[in-house]
Structure formats: C-alpha cells, structure tokens
Amino acid sequence: QSVLTQPPSASGTPGQRVTISCSGSNSNIGSNPLYWYQQLPGAAPKLLIYRNNQRPSGVPDRFFGSKSGTSASLAINGLRSEDEADYYCAAWDDRLSGVVFGGGTKLTVL
Amino acid sequence: QVQLVQSGAAVKKPGASVKVSCKASGYTFTGYYIHWVRQAPGQGLEWMGWINPNSGTTNHAQKFQGRVTMTWDTSISTAYMDLSRLRYDDTAVYYCARGLTVSATLFPECHYWGQGTLVSVSS
Numbered sequence: 724q725s726v727l728t729q730p731p732s733a734s735g736t737p738g739q740r741v742t743i744s745c746s747g748s749n750s751n752i753g754s755n756p757l758y759w760y761q762q763l764p765g766a767a768p769k770l771l772i773y774r775n776n777q778r779p780s781g782v783p784d785r786f787f788g789s790k791s792g793t794s795a796s797l798a799i800n801g802l803r804s805e806d807e808a809d810y811y812c813a814a815w816d817d818r819l820s821g822v823v824f825g826g827g828t829k830l831t832v833l
Numbered sequence: 834q835v836q837l838v839q840s841g842a843a844v845k846k847p848g849a850s851v852k853v854s855c856k857a858s859g860y861t862f863t864g865y866y867i868h869w870v871r872q873a874p875g876q877g878l879e880w881m882g883w884i885n886p887n888s889g890t891t892n893h894a895q896k897f898q899g900r901v902t903m904t905w906d907t908s909i910s911t912a913y914m915d916l917s918r919l920r921y922d923d924t925a926v927y928y929c930a931r932g933l934t935v936s937a938t939l940f941p942e943c944h945y946w947g948q949g950t951l952v953s954v955s956s
Binding site: 725756758762767779813815819820824827 | 947
C-alpha cells in the first residue's frame with residue numbers, strides 16, 4: 724500500500740492526451756513539491772517533472788505537471804509509442820520524514 | 834558528466850548481508866545528497882534512505898530500521914548501502930541517485946541515477 728495513490732494503468736492512442744493522477748495528503752503533496760519519474764522497461768528511473776511543473780532539459784514540452792492541494796497530475800500531450808513506460812510520482816513526507824512514492828502507473832500506447 | 838556507477842549483481846542466502854557500492858564522478862561528491870531506492874521484481878519504487886556526505890548524517894525509512902547501514906568514502910567518492918539479515922523479499926534492484934545539494938532540501942529531486950544493482954536472495 725503506497726502512501727501516494729496512482730491508478731495502476733492508463734492507455735491511449737498515438738496523438739491523444741493522457742493524464743495520470745497522484746493523490747496524497749497534507750503531509751506530503753499538500754506541503755511539498757511533487758516529482759514525476761518515467762521508467763522505461765529495464766532502465767533506471769528518469770526524472771520527468773520536478774517541483775510540480777518543471778521539466779529538466781531534454782524532456783519534451785508534451786509532458787506537463789500540475790498540482791492542486793493534495794493531488795497532482797501528469798499530462799502527456801501528443802502521445803507517442805516511446806512514451807510507453809511506468810510513471811511514478813514522489814514527494815517528501817513531513818510526517819514520515821522520508822520520501823514516498825506512488826505505486827506507479829503503467830502507460831500503454833495502443 | 835555526472836555518473837553514478839554501481840557494483841555488480843549479487844546472490845545471497847537468507848540471513849546474509851549485502852553491500853552495494855555507488856561510485857560518483859563528474860561532480861563534488863560531498864556537495865549532494867545520495868538517496869537509495871529499491872525495486873522488487875514487477876513492483877514499484879521504494880525509498881530506503883539518504884546520506885549527506887558532507888555532514889556525515891544519514892537517515893532511512895522506518896521499515897529498514899536495524900537492518901540498513903549507509904556509509905561513504907569521500908576519498909574515492911563512493912557511497913555504500915549495507916543491508917543485513919536478508920530475506921527473500923529483499924530480492925530487488927537497488928539504485929543510488931543523486932539528490933539536491935546538501936545546502937538545499939531532501940526533496941526527491943534526482944536528476945542522476947546509477948544503473949541499478951540486482952540483489953537476489955536465494956537458498
């Protein structure tokens with residue numbers, strides 16, 4: 724049981740817009756920045772979005788992060804086959820004094 | 834360029850210990866937190882803890898209390914994660930990741946990751 728809640732799966736066709744949600748509480752998302760990681764099969768996680776909505780250099784602007792209260796979302800516009808991966812949200816939790824991850828969402832491009 | 838290179842795969846028996854290394858290059862080792870994260874087969878990411886190579890402080894998730902030790906050697910820019918009393922469910926890929934600067938916060942902003950180390954616990 725993960726502290727942050729994500730849907731286990733999501734899907735879309737090429738060109739579509741897909742959103743992945745991440746729900747938490749006041750001690751994590753509600754008071755600290757939210758991060759998104761992308762993990763391609765067999766690879767290490769890659770930072771996709773930091774501090775709620777910032778993209779590291781090299782991440783396409785098709786990826787968009789947002790946060791409101793104790794929830795956050797990752798939107799992927801113009802879905803591409805190479806976006807098929809697992810996506811994780813993460814945040815610092817003040818109550819646990821540690822990092823918490825969502826359970827991950829497996830994105831399938833149909 | 835920043836790189837984190839981890840030690841190779843290991844196979845251990847239940848009850849044994851494993852020590853995973855993470856050698857950093859391309860930046861000032863003492864300037865950034867190192868986080869340890871693991872991933873069991875087919876499962877999600879699980880945060881284990883962090884080290885501050887500058888101040889000498891560490892912390893870890895309550896789940897690993899009494900079993901995990903995080904150390905480092907600044908002379909060779911290497912961090913270590915030692916997990917003892919291994920159980921079958923400790924079978925996982927263990928990652929090190931560079932966090933924010935030690936003058937900043939412990940937020941999980943990890944732009945650089947090691948390649949991962951598979952630890953298999955088997956009798």
